[in-house]
Amino acid sequence: MEPVQPIAALQDNYIWMLSRGSHAVVVDPGDAGPVIRCLQQERLHLAGILITHHHLDHRGGIPELCARYRPRVYGPHAENIPGITHPLASGDTAQFPELDLTCEVLAVPGHTRGHLAYLGWEHLFCGDTLFSAGCGRIFEGTPAEMKDSLGRLAELPETTEVCCAHEYTEDNLRFALMVEPANPILQKWAEEVTLLRARGRPSLPSTIALEKAMNPFLRSSEPSVVEAVCRRRGSAGDPLSVFTALRKWKDTF
Numbered sequence: 001m002e003p004v005q006p007i008a009a010l011q012d013n014y015i016w017m018l019s020r021g022s023h024a025v026v027v028d029p030g031d032a033g034p035v036i037r038c039l040q041q042e043r044l045h046l047a048g049i050l051i052t053h054h055h056l057d058h059r060g061g062i063p064e065l066c067a068r069y070r071p072r073v074y075g076p077h078a079e080n081i082p083g084i085t086h087p088l089a090s091g092d093t094a095q096f097p098e099l100d101l102t103c104e105v106l107a108v109p110g111h112t113r114g115h116l117a118y119l120g121w122e123h124l125f126c127g128d129t130l131f132s133a134g135c136g137r138i139f140e141g142t143p144a145e146m147k148d149s150l151g152r153l154a155e156l157p158e159t160t161e162v163c164c165a166h167e168y169t170e171d172n173l174r175f176a177l178m179v180e181p182a183n184p185i186l187q188k189w190a191e192e193v194t195l196l197r198a199r200g201r202p203s204l205p206s207t208i209a210l211e212k213a214m215n216p217f218l219r220s221s222e223p224s225v226v227e228a229v230c231r232r233r234g235s236a237g238d239p240l241s242v243f244t245a246l247r248k249w250k251d252t253f
Contacts (some may be wrong), residue, residue, distance in 0.1 A: 001019060001042055003018060003019060003020060003121065004016065004017070004018050004121060004123050004161070004163065004205075005017050005019075006163070006202050006204060007026075007034045007035060007038050008034065008167075008202075009029075009030055009031040009033075009034045009035075010030055010031055010057055012166050012167045012168065013028070013030050013031075013057055013058075013165060013166055013167075014163070014164070014165055014166065014167065014202065014204065015027065015028055015029050015030065015031070015034065015035055015061075016028070016123075016125055016163045016165075017035070017038060018099060018101060018120065018121065018123075019042065019044055019099070020098075020099040020100060020101070021098070021099070022043065022044060022045055023044060023045050023046075023047040023096070023098035023099050024039060024042075024044040024045070024046055024047065024099075025046075025047055025048040025049070025050060025071075025096050025099060025101065026046065026048075026049055026050070026065075027049075027050045027051075027052070027118065027125045027127075027163070027165075028050070028051060028052055028058040028059070028125075028127060028165050029049060029058075029059070029060075029061035029062065029065055030056065030057040030058050030059065030060045030061060031060060031061050032060075032061030032062075032063075032064035032065045032068075033061075035061060035065060036064075036065070036068065039069075045069065046065060046068075046069035046071045047071055047072070047096050047098045047099065048071045048072045048073070048074065048094070048096050049062065049065060049066075049071050049072070049073045049074065050074050050075070050094060050103065050118050050125065051073065051074065051075030051076070051081055051084065051116075052075075052076075052115055052116050052117060052118070052125065052126070052127025052128070052129075052165065053076065053079060053111065053112040053114065053115040053116070053127055053128065054076075054079040054080065054081050054112060054114070055112070055128070058127065058128075058165065059075075059081055059082075059083070062081075062082070062083040063082075063083060066083055072085055072086055072096075073085045073086065074086045074087075074088055074094040075087065075088065075116070076088060076089075076114035076115065076116045077089050077114070078113060078114030079112065079113070079114035088105045088116060089105065089107065090105060090106060090107030090116070091105065092105040093105060094118065094120075101120050101121065102120065103118040103119060103120035103125075104118065104119040104120070105117075105118060106118070106119060106152065106153070107149075108126065108127075108129040108130075108149035108150075108152070108153065109140075109141045109145045109146075109149060110129060110135075110136065110138055110141040110142070110143075110145045110146025110147075110149045110150075111127070111128045111129055111136035111137065111138065111139055111140070111141065111146070112128075112139060112140045112141070113140045113141055115127060115128070115129055115141075115149075117129060117130075117153065119156070119160070122157070122159065122160055122161060123160070123161045123162075123163050123205065124153065124156060124160050124161065124162050124163060124208070125163045125165075126153065126162060126163065126164060126165075127164075127165045128164075128165055128166065129146075129149055129150065129153070130150060130153050130162060130164060130211065130215075131164045131166065131168045131169070131172055132162065132164060132168075132169040132172060132173075132189075132193075132203060132204060132206040132210075132211065132215070133169060133172035133173045133175075133176045133186070133189070133211075133214060133215050133216075134168060134169075134171075134172030134175065134176070134215065134217060134250065135150055135215075135217040135247070137247075137251065138247060143240065143243055143244040143247060144240055146243075146247070147217075147220070147239075147240055147243045150217055150218055151218075153208070154208065154211070154212055154218050156208050157208065158207065158208045158209035158212070159207060159208070159209065160207065160208045161205040161206070161207055162204070162205050162206040162207060162208060162210075162211060163204060163205045164204055164205075164206070167202065167203060167204070169193050169197075169203035169204070169206075170193055170194070170197060170203070173186070173189065173190045173193060174253075175216075175249075175250050175253045176214060176215065176216050177190060178228075178253075179216040179224075179225055179228045179229075179246070180214070180216060180219075180222075180224050180225060180228065182224070183213075183214055183224070185210070185213040185214045186213075186214035189210065189214055216228075216246055217243065217246060217247070220239045220240075220242040220243040220246060221239045221242075225242065225246070226242055229242045229245045229246060229249075232245070232249060233245055
């Protein structure tokens with residue numbers, strides 16, 4: 001079994017599982033059932049849970065998993081999430097000695113005010129902040145917060161693997177191609193994703209390098225993205241204005 005793998009859940013969620021030896025950690029278990037089945041199949045014990053934010057499709061499985069395995073549950077201290085045993089803030093770490101795993105904690109507000117991301121084993125578990133070719137909707141934060149959060153994620157090593165919480169890539173790519181239809185990296189990734197999904201395989205993880213090269217929400221200063229926004233709005237403005245316009249455009253896409 002791969003040390004990091006997605007477990008499909010609900011309609012389009014991914015619960016990410018990290019494992020080593022006989023222990024595992026899962027990220028955002030919105031549904032306990034698929035996690036339990038995977039743990040049983042691989043004969044693993046659940047040592048811990050990481051939660052990125054309070055939405056039910058990311059935390060709904062906590063009660064059943066806790067009753068069965070008694071794991072440590074890490075999540076944002078700034079959000080009201082029942083079952084959290086270890087509240088976290090930016091700069092903290094979540095440590096799982098059973099797996100020889102230490103996760104760095106990053107604050108990434110925007111989708112929700114207290115949203116966290118986790119960096120471990122050179123993988124980024126970013127919940128609903130960053131998606132391949134897209135970003136999360138802004139429900140509680142501001143466009144400035146979301147843009148800043150994405151900017152900090154873009155500064156991570158380019159080889160970092162991006163483990164998003166939803167299979168939204170095909171839809172995001174359709175929008176990204178409207179923004180930058182001549183981007184060859186974007187075109188190639190769209191072709192690869194079409195093949196992956198046709199075979200029933202996940203489009204994730206992505207990488208920071210790939211996202212920087214083709215994700216319009218990480219490219220609001222690029223002339224081609226600015227031009228696309230200008231064509232749609234009649235004006236572009238500064239990078240924050242461009243980013244805000246992109247998010248509104250995607251919301252109505």
